[in-house]
Amino acid sequence: xxxxxxxxxxxxxxxxxxxxxxxxxxxxxxxxxxxxxxxxxxxxxxxxxxxxxxxxxxxxxxxxxxxxxxxxxxxxxxxxxxxxxxxxxxxxxxxxxxxxxxxxx
Numbered sequence: 512x513x514x515x516x517x518x519x520x521x522x523x524x525x526x527x528x529x530x531x532x533x534x535x536x537x538x539x540x541x542x543x544x545x546x547x548x549x550x551x552x553x554x555x556x557x558x559x560x561x562x563x564x565x566x567x568x569x570x571x572x573x574x575x576x577x578x579x580x581x582x583x584x585x586x587x588x589x590x591x592x593x594x595x596x597x598x599x600x601x602x603x604x605x606x607x608x609x610x611x612x613x614x615x616x
Contacts, residue, residue, distance in 0.1 A: 516556040516601070518594055519543060520575060524561025527586030529594050531601075531610040532557045556606055558594045562587065 519542055524530060534554045537544035547553050563583065565574040579587050593613065600609040 512550070512552060512555055516558060516598060517543070517546060518558040518560060518598075520562045521559035522562060522564050522571065522575070524559055524563070525586075526561055526563045526579070526583040527590045528561040529590050529597065530559045530561075530614055531597055531606070532559065533606060533610075556601075558597060560587070560590050560594055 519540065521530070521538075521540070523538070533556055535557065536553060537547055543557075546555070562575065562579070565571070578584075597609045597613040600612060
């Protein structure tokens with residue numbers, strides 16, 4: 512598990528932002544809830560990629576399954592590239608170094 516990393520969308524981060532975490536709960540994310548149940552642990556590294564929340568009364572399930580708005584697509588694409596850079600940093604140095612560098616942006 513120490514070499515496992517999960518990259519996933521996060522409603523609580525604005526589009527284009529990422530956050531690295533060593534472990535934690537599911538925070539209401541059904542995919543992470545399922546992973547925790549199947550793996551039997553919360554002890555896995557994560558890269559949260561911000562997708563923001565819907566700005567209207569749209570149900571969350573519909574929001575997360577639809578394509579990104581044109582105004583947000585570039586930010587999300589950029590966040591994916593930054594997430595890849597963060598993972599490379601982890602491989603080259605340590606996860607703490609990656610968190611220190613990329614959680615400040």
